[in-house]
Amino acid sequence: MVxxxxxxxxxxxxxxxxxxxxxxxxxxxMQEIVDFANTINNAPxxxxxxxxxxxxxxxxxxxxxxxxxxxxxxxKNAPEQAEDHFLVRNRE
Amino acid sequence: MGSIAKIxxxxxGKQLSCAELTKSYLDEIDKSNSVLNxxxxxxxxxxxxxxxAVDKKIAAGEEIGMLEGVPMxxxxxxxxxxxxxxxxxxxxxxxxxxxxxxxxxxxxxxNAVMLGKTxxxxxxxxxxxxxxxxxxxxxxxxxxxxAGGSSGGVAGAVGGNIAAYGLGSDTGGSIRQPASFCGVVxxxxxxxxxxxxxxxAYASSLDQIGPITKSVxxxxxxxxxxxxxxxxxxxxxxxxxxxxxxxxxxxxxMKIGIAREYLDGVRDDVxxxxxxxxxxxxxxxxxxxxFDLPILKFxxxxxxxxxxxxASSNLGRYDGIRYGYKTEHYxxxxxxxxxxxxxxxxxxxxxxxxxxxxVLSAGYYDAYYKKAQNxxxxxxxxxxxxxxxxxxxLVPTVPMTAFEKxxxxxxxxxxxxxxxxxxxxxxAGLPGVSIPCGFNKNGMPIGxxxxxxxxxxxxxxxxxxxxxxxxxxKFMDTKWGVKL
Numbered sequence: 001m002v003x004x005x006x007x008x009x010x011x012x013x014x015x016x017x018x019x020x021x022x023x024x025x026x027x028x029x030m031q032e033i034v035d036f037a038n039t040i041n042n043a044p045x046x047x048x049x050x051x052x053x054x055x056x057x058x059x060x061x062x063x064x065x066x067x068x069x070x071x072x073x074x075x076k077n078a079p080e081q082a083e084d085h086f087l088v089r090n091r092e
Numbered sequence: 093m094g095s096i097a098k099i100x101x102x103x104x105g106k107q108l109s110c111a112e113l114t115k116s117y118l119d120e121i122d123k124s125n126s127v128l129n130x131x132x133x134x135x136x137x138x139x140x141x142x143x144x145a146v147d148k149k150i151a152a153g154e155e156i157g158m159l160e161g162v163p164m165x166x167x168x169x170x171x172x173x174x175x176x177x178x179x180x181x182x183x184x185x186x187x188x189x190x191x192x193x194x195x196x197x198x199x200x201x202x203n204a205v206m207l208g209k210t211x212x213x214x215x216x217x218x219x220x221x222x223x224x225x226x227x228x229x230x231x232x233x234x235x236x237x238x239a240g241g242s243s244g245g246v247a248g249a250v251g252g253n254i255a256a257y258g259l260g261s262d263t264g265g266s267i268r269q270p271a272s273f274c275g276v277v278x279x280x281x282x283x284x285x286x287x288x289x290x291x292x293a294y295a296s297s298l299d300q301i302g303p304i305t306k307s308v309x310x311x312x313x314x315x316x317x318x319x320x321x322x323x324x325x326x327x328x329x330x331x332x333x334x335x336x337x338x339x340x341x342x343x344x345x346m347k348i349g350i351a352r353e354y355l356d357g358v359r360d361d362v363x364x365x366x367x368x369x370x371x372x373x374x375x376x377x378x379x380x381x382x383f384d385l386p387i388l389k390f391x392x393x394x395x396x397x398x399x400x401x402x403a404s405s406n407l408g409r410y411d412g413i414r415y416g417y418k419t420e421h422y423x424x425x426x427x428x429x430x431x432x433x434x435x436x437x438x439x440x441x442x443x444x445x446x447x448x449x450x451v452l453s454a455g456y457y458d459a460y461y462k463k464a465q466n467x468x469x470x471x472x473x474x475x476x477x478x479x480x481x482x483x484x485x486l487v488p489t490v491p492m493t494a495f496e497k498x499x500x501x502x503x504x505x506x507x508x509x510x511x512x513x514x515x516x517x518x519x520a521g522l523p524g525v526s527i528p529c530g531f532n533k534n535g536m537p538i539g540x541x542x543x544x545x546x547x548x549x550x551x552x553x554x555x556x557x558x559x560x561x562x563x564x565x566k567f568m569d570t571k572w573g574v575k576l
Contacts, residue, residue: 030446056284
């Protein structure tokens with residue numbers, strides 16, 4: 001059973017605001033999706049486990065230093081920047 | 093002959109220049125994009141620049157490669173250096189990647205002419221392209237219908253002849269489903285066959301880049317070009333072998349399996365078309381084997397649990413600090429991040445982030461995520477077992493044909509059900525190709541899917557090509573775009 005409080009809590013964890021007027025609708029829609037997800041409980045018990053696809057294994061390599069992207073390039077996409085850093089104001 | 097080979101011949105034979113060809117594609121985009129809405133960003137300057145470089149090579153008598161000078165497009169979640177890449181989300185508006193995706197790097201090395209970036213469901217989350225921040229793409233067979241999703245823009249552009257081919261991405265059917273809806277070919281490669289470096293992540297253990305093309309031979313040419321191991325994607329292996337050279341191999345004795353569960357709940361016209369295709373295969377000397385795959389009924393919930401869980405983690409990076417949209421007014425950083433995300437993400441994306449967070453949160457992790465991962469293992473084993481008795485599996489791509497616009501988003505579960513035939517392939521990491529196999533009574537294309545063993549792209553493309561040769565009428569053109 002998904003409650004309004006569940007949705008509020010999950011939204012907080014997801015860093016999303018849910019407006020009060022959307023809360024009931026979203027709770028209902030979440031309940032429907034969770035009911036749908038619950039159908040996996042009818043599946044036969046399985047200890048199969050899952051590690052990864054196609055038997056991929058870790059590839060180790062030498063830890064070599066290679067040039068990365070220049071910070072000036074990276075900062076071009078920032079909404080705000082100052083002195084070669086991302087700028088985050090406390091309020092606006 | 094495929095469109096790519098045809099264009100190659102025209103360029104080499106100097107029937108027209110690459111600049112002229114590119115110009116005619118750009119003109120057609122100008123004319124039809126207001127209706128098809130396939131492109132969200134057209135890049136004429138870059139396209140013409142590459143076209144002129146190709147013309148110079150041809151004029152100098154240099155040899156050109158198969159993909160050189162061929163006008164194409166990329167889905168808007170594939171990173172293109174200096175060219176806006178938005179995933180069709182408000183939250184990434186204005187974002188210009190500072191590096192190229194590996195697939196785009198490989199194609200640029202072959203002087204591919206990119207016409208622009210194409211429409212998609214926001215962050216590839218959807219089956220109709222209608223969750224796009226820029227509005228949905230129309231189906232070139234009937235513009236009142238959707239192009240499908242999430243790679244609806246690529247499929248619409250290729251079906252509408254305003255790109256010779258394109259690259260999409262497929263997490264739960266996002267290449268194959270729109271290809272099926274738009275009457276074109278869509279290949280979802282084996283997980284690891286194509287590098288995901290530069291593909292903006294939705295669900296990393298399911299995502300894979302692949303071609304959408306007019307013909308099977310085009311799909312083979314493009315797949316062979318992009319399937320390379322890449323050290324920047326630790327899950328990439330590259331392809332085991334090239335697919336183009338074996339397209340025309342005899343399929344006599346090939347065992348084609350049909351899982352009965354895949355035909356459950358499929359509309360009659362789609363089922364008939366697929367069973368008709370099975371008869372075509374029999375006439376070509378293949379053997380049809382029926383088998384059961386009961387575990388498939390759990391594939392869809394398993395998919396949504398895993399995909400949303402991974403999405404909730406992958407989309408945690410959008411915080412309004414480093415790139416993309418940022419809210420205007422806020423009080424404190426928590427408030428800023430929440431407002432940015434709430435204003436920047438669309439409804440479906442938020443729904444999936446919430447579900448993903450729910451299944452990963454304390455108290456629910458074992459019941460949902462862990463259980464789904466175990467079932468994923470079971471589904472993989474079931475496919476492995478199925479492949480002991482057949483070489484490829486033949487199933488519908490989608491249980492229906494393209495639906496009318498506006499009908500998809502109202503009921504999420506109903507919409508999720510359209511993915512029922514495509515998600516098992518992603519869960520198991522297998523290759524699948526969708527090709528046209530008929531039309532419904534309203535003339536909308538029906539698609540069928542050939543599923544192969546891991547890294548079995550050569551086998552499924554071989555089988556697909558043989559069908560295309562036997563049934564060329566199923567590969568019908570639309571009235572739109574450039575006529576080669």
